[in-house]
Amino acid sequence: MTVIRQTVSAPPAGGRRFRAYTAKHLDELTARAGLSHEDRLAVRAVGAVLPFRTNSYVVEDLIDWAAAPDDPIYRLVFPQADMLPADDVRGIADLLACGASDVDISTAAHEVRMRLNPHPAGQLALNIPDLGDEPLPGVQHKYPETVLIFPKQGQTCHAYCTYCFRWAQFVDEPDLKMATADISRVMDYLRQHREVTSVLVTGGDPMIMGAPVLRRYLEPLLEPGLEHIESVRIGSKALAYWPQRFVSDPDADETLRLFERVIASGRALAFMAHFSHPRELEPPLVAEAVRRIRATGAVIRTQAPLIRTINDDPATWGAMWRAQVRMGMVPYYMFVERDTGPQDYFAVSLTRAYGIYSAAYRQVSGLCRTVRGPSMSATPGKVCIDGITEIAGQKVFVLHMIQARDPDLVGKPFFARYDPDAAWLSDLEPAFAARFPFEPDPEDLPGLWAPPVFEPAG
Numbered sequence: 001m002t003v004i005r006q007t008v009s010a011p012p013a014g015g016r017r018f019r020a021y022t023a024k025h026l027d028e029l030t031a032r033a034g035l036s037h038e039d040r041l042a043v044r045a046v047g048a049v050l051p052f053r054t055n056s057y058v059v060e061d062l063i064d065w066a067a068a069p070d071d072p073i074y075r076l077v078f079p080q081a082d083m084l085p086a087d088d089v090r091g092i093a094d095l096l097a098c099g100a101s102d103v104d105i106s107t108a109a110h111e112v113r114m115r116l117n118p119h120p121a122g123q124l125a126l127n128i129p130d131l132g133d134e135p136l137p138g139v140q141h142k143y144p145e146t147v148l149i150f151p152k153q154g155q156t157c158h159a160y161c162t163y164c165f166r167w168a169q170f171v172d173e174p175d176l177k178m179a180t181a182d183i184s185r186v187m188d189y190l191r192q193h194r195e196v197t198s199v200l201v202t203g204g205d206p207m208i209m210g211a212p213v214l215r216r217y218l219e220p221l222l223e224p225g226l227e228h229i230e231s232v233r234i235g236s237k238a239l240a241y242w243p244q245r246f247v248s249d250p251d252a253d254e255t256l257r258l259f260e261r262v263i264a265s266g267r268a269l270a271f272m273a274h275f276s277h278p279r280e281l282e283p284p285l286v287a288e289a290v291r292r293i294r295a296t297g298a299v300i301r302t303q304a305p306l307i308r309t310i311n312d313d314p315a316t317w318g319a320m321w322r323a324q325v326r327m328g329m330v331p332y333y334m335f336v337e338r339d340t341g342p343q344d345y346f347a348v349s350l351t352r353a354y355g356i357y358s359a360a361y362r363q364v365s366g367l368c369r370t371v372r373g374p375s376m377s378a379t380p381g382k383v384c385i386d387g388i389t390e391i392a393g394q395k396v397f398v399l400h401m402i403q404a405r406d407p408d409l410v411g412k413p414f415f416a417r418y419d420p421d422a423a424w425l426s427d428l429e430p431a432f433a434a435r436f437p438f439e440p441d442p443e444d445l446p447g448l449w450a451p452p453v454f455e456p457a458g
């Protein structure tokens with residue numbers, strides 16, 4: 001049941017004890033933000049549909065309560081009453097107000113979720129590979145050289161972002177979850193696929209796992225027969241939401257020794273850190289956590305989506321990239337908010353996204369210009385907006401593919417007719433061509449929209 005969750009307490013840590021807040025605490029916490037009874041009920045209705053979880057560090061150290069509910073960190077973790085269609089929110093709020101059963105609330109929430117495109121970019125249908133004749137759940141193989149692993153115990157986070165594109169992982173909908181605990185099948189797959197050079201361990205947040213569990217997923221990657229795996233990536237927001245994980249938690253040192261073992265094996269370890277706002281970088285504890293991770297030899301690359309009302313201005317991104325470089329991290333991606341969940345609420349038009357990206361880019365030194373974007377992680381691949389210009393009297397978006405299901409398309413420029421309201425790839429129409437390069441020739445169906453099949457390398 002998503003509506004009411006219990007507080008989950010981890011064992012006491014060397015620093016502050018981890019305390020999670022869940023939907024059960026929404027009324028109390030949103031009262032602290034000064035919301036009326038009616039608004040709090042609407043927020044609880046949204047919290048019945050989309051996941052809510054935060055923790056004592058985010059609440060006490062990151063949120064500026066004097067500025068709530070407009071504070072960007074508050075908006076980053078707390079549901080907003082207008083994130084979902086008003087009729088849906090009113091319907092569930094009425095159920096909550098009249099004390100409806102958990103089953104009734106859950107049924108209503110399920111109906112709303114199914115209208116929110118829970119797995120964008122065909123993640124459940126297109127990217128799950130086969131081992132033998134059986135699918136390999138909890139693994140995605142979208143691009144030849146990269147495999148994503150979703151560890152079963154890593155499918156939660158220290159706090160949830162309101163805009164999360166993987167929100168379906170966290171709600172009470174078993175059919176929407178991607179996860180595996182069968183690491184030996186994953187290793188069998190990787191042994192057969194020597195074209196894979198990079199493995200991304202992702203979630204949720206893999207750093208929610210304690211060191212002994214994390215080791216079960218990382219150490220097998222270092223075994224003989226997997227020498228073709230050149231880099232291991234860990235996607236995590238723990239540096240923003242629970243930096244204690246690398247400094248004062250009981251298994252902080254053990255975790256860092258595990259990172260060192262990956263590097264000692266001759267592989268690169270890239271810690272893909274998700275930071276949404278420069279405020280997340282301010283606590284001294286974050287600088288110490290960054291220092292300790294970097295001391296293992298890991299490289300920290302940073303990424304985040306561009307989100308309306310949270311980080312949609314150039315000064316915020318410029319400040320964030322500069323602080324990251326100062327701390328020794330490498331800015332990597334600005335993403336466009338994906339076409340799932342409350343995208344309508346958080347989306348920024350592609351025109352604005354490009355304007356914010358390029359204005360922020362102009363503010364920073366060359367060391368920050370390792371960043372790429374604004375990039376859409378869409379079904380055919382990662383599509384980057386390179387500019388808006390006029391060609392032969394026609395205003396167009398200039399685009400290229402950073403990543404593609406079809407490797408021949410990587411880096412190839414193409415054009416879309418300018419549309420000031422477009423917010424996602426599916427809103428665009430091709431310019432100077434009958435179709436986009438990633439779209440199949442009607443003569444040649446099913447073309448690129450079919451699941452990729454990567455033959456095991458000899």
Ligand code: SF4
Nearest residue numbers: 157160161164204237
């Ligand atoms: S940290 Fe990542 S996976 Fe977790 S809620 Fe935020 S966006 Fe989603």
